[in-house]
Amino acid sequence: MIATDIDINENNLVDMKPSLELMRLFPVFAQFRDEIRVLLETYAKEVDKDPRSLPDKELGTKELLTAFERYMYMKGKEDNDVELFEYQKELAREGCEGESVVIMAPTNSGKTYVGSRIMQVHLRRQKAQALLAKVIFVVENEALAFQQGKLFAKKLPAYRTKVFTGSVQRDKQQYLWDFLASRDIFVVTAQVLVNALKTGQIQSLTQFSLIVFDECHHSNQQHRYNEILWKYIEMKLQPGTDVAGLPQKRMMFSECFDDEPENPKLVKMGQILQDVLVADNTSRGIISVKTRELAKALVSWINETDNLKILHASEFVGQNVATSKGSMTKCKQKDALEYFKGGRHKVIIATSVAEEGLDIRKCNLVIRYEHVTNEIVRRQSIGRVRTDFSRYLVISEEGSWILDKEEENHRCEELMNPIVPHLQAFIDDRVNLWENELLTIQTEMKEERDREKERRRLNMVNQVQFQCLNCSAFICRSDDIKCIMGVHHIITDPDADERLRLERDAPYFVEPEGLEYGGQVYCANVSCQLKLGVICTFFKYKYIDFPLISLKAFRVVNPDGTGKSYKVWKNVPCKIADFTFDDLRDV
Known part of the structure; x- marks a missing residue:
């Protein structure tokens, strides 16, 4: 058995077959053995075990080295307060006090600096209380991820920051879930987090103590932010859930022409x-x-x-x-x-x-x-x-x-500008009322969502099902599909997103009617990943994404269980209703 009160000496290190790098650094390692012992005791607490009873495999060279590397990382990395202007301090106040907040401020007013300060206070408080201290900062796209990650690394040097995007995971084979134990701040694109939750690689949002959404106005309809927030609400409203254990939330807010002068x-x-x-x-x-x-x-x-x-x-x-x-x-x-x-x-x-x-x-x-x-x-x-x-x-x-x-x-x-301060004043004056109303709204939304799921389940008896041709996973019913412009077929059921994996991309074609096509849609089954279509976006009235499906990627199953694949929609044994722009305004 190896305990935290072992005598760290050169013989022990040799017995544990340390890495060459660790041996090279041995004089420094020995110099800080007391500090390393503290780190090892912290490690023992994290795994909820008696420090004196950790078996070799759990407290061997790897853990010693990890503790040593963390200590050396922290050495010289001072945790100085993030400096803010007075108006930024006011924006950060409630978030620093542990409240879930929406921060609304003009563009370029330094909301990311405000977020940095909130994250810093949160991490300090959690670590001081020996609680989970993991912040996930969710952004829209890769460029923003690297930009914000660079800022956090500069402003919060005492905390280890790691950026995860689709290309990081694909090109570097570095995955979010592999770094949960060794990083403090995770800057991720929303799609990375959605995919990790779908595949179970991230089992729950409770693996993070704080979630920050950048540009949170995207949290509507079928946006990826909304998928994440629904996961949060479902956990919050689940009977027996310890709300105090949930992560806190912070919300940050083609044409043809020529060169002629006649244009x-x-x-x-x-x-x-x-x-x-x-x-x-x-x-x-x-x-x-x-x-x-x-x-x-x-x-x-x-x-x-x-x-x-x-x-x-x-x-x-x-x-x-x-x-x-x-x-x-x-x-x-x-x-x-x-x-x-x-x-x-x-x-x-x-x-x-x-x-x-x-x-x-x-x-x-x-x-x-x-x-x-x-x-x-x-x-x-x-x-x-x-x-x-x-x-x-x-x-x-x-x-x-x-x-x-x-x-x-x-x-x-012009309407929004005067409403915001009145809304803030209303919330400040009626905190308990606001919290109760918010809980009521969330409960009603979840109940309606559950009722809709049940209605759809009951209606499935008389509906044709569309299954993945490769793995036979259920994707949607026939009445979840609508035909646009008499040609393309989209899935309008928001619950179908749980059975699909979307990879967004720049549009490769734009319709003058207000449609654009780009990105890929895959079966969410981890062992399948069959491509099922592309993403169709309505941008003229609202930015809403729908899966546009390829019929040949599906098996169409009748109520009696028989089914087959089809190449053309006119042969499918069901009627597909049209989807008009009037319908879009009602979404």
Whole structure:
């Protein structure tokens, strides 16, 4: 038996066959043996065992080395308070007190610094009480993951941070669940966490003590954030659940044209670029567009126009498809941002990857070219223009739906601004009432969700089932499928997401009616992973993703248990209803 009060000496180390690296560091190892003993005792507490009764296999060289490495990591890593402005301290106050909060503040007001301070206070408190101290920070995309991970490593050096994205797991074979014991802060893309929960590699959200959602306004409908939050609510409302043991939550908030001067939109944008950027060498501008094809075309147009080429325009697009299809590598994204900040590129043309959260500070012109979304993104875009005499503009054809949507977003923003302080005051004045109402709402939502599941289960008797052709896993019923534009078939049942694995990607095709296609849909069965289709996104009215399925990937099963696969939808033994844009407004 090896206990924590062993005499750590060179003979013991030899007997345990330590690594060459550990032997090389032996003089330092021996020097800090008392500190290492404390770390080993902490380890024993974590596994809930008497330090004196740990068997060799649990407290051998690996654990000694792990404890030593952690000590050496902490040595010289001072846990200094994250410095905040007074308004940021106010934003962080309730979160630091352990409350579940939504932090709403203007773009570029330093919400990530606020989150860093909350995480720091949480980790200190949990470790001081010998409680679980693991923070998971959930973001939308890979670029944000690396950006926020770099910031946490700088601001919170005393805590070990690790970034996990799809490419990290795929290229480096490093997985979230393998690092749970050796890291304090996990910065992950939402899809990584969703997949880990689906496959059971992460058994429960209770493996983390704090969850922080970046850009939490995404938590609606079928978004990945919503999938995670439903897991949380279901745990919270489960009978017998110790709510105090649940993790705390923090919420952070294609076109064709030519070079001819007759194109009025390009003429107008050229005048704006000339007046704002060319005339001032310190100015910077961002042009936001919908597709990478348009971004590439505008870069060529600017760099080939005599009076604008001095701007050295550059594109900034996603990295989720092959570079041959127009994506950028991580290195190229980093270079583009650095060159923009340094002035080598005075204007960048960006797709949505640059619209949320990316740290682009030196900017006094934002143009949304034939591209608007909602009032939240509008607020973020306006927040990017940080200098005096800055300008935010939308360029589109007169009378287009884009201008109508922008006006609607403006009205929504004007309504939102006075409501927020009133809502905050209401919550502060009626804390108990608010908490009770919130619990009631969550309970009612769960009950309705359970009732809907039961209704669907009972209706399955008379419905045709769609099963994975490879593993026969149930995916959906026939009335969960709708036909769009008379051609494509999508699954509208939100519960089907539990049986599917979605890998989102940049769109490869955009419909003028407000649809775009991109990403992959797979069977969620870990031993199967058959590709079942692609992702269809409705973006004109609301950003909602639906699985668009390939019929040949399914086995269609009749109520009597017989079934077969089909190649064309007209031969399927059931009627598939149409899905209209009027239906979409009701979603």
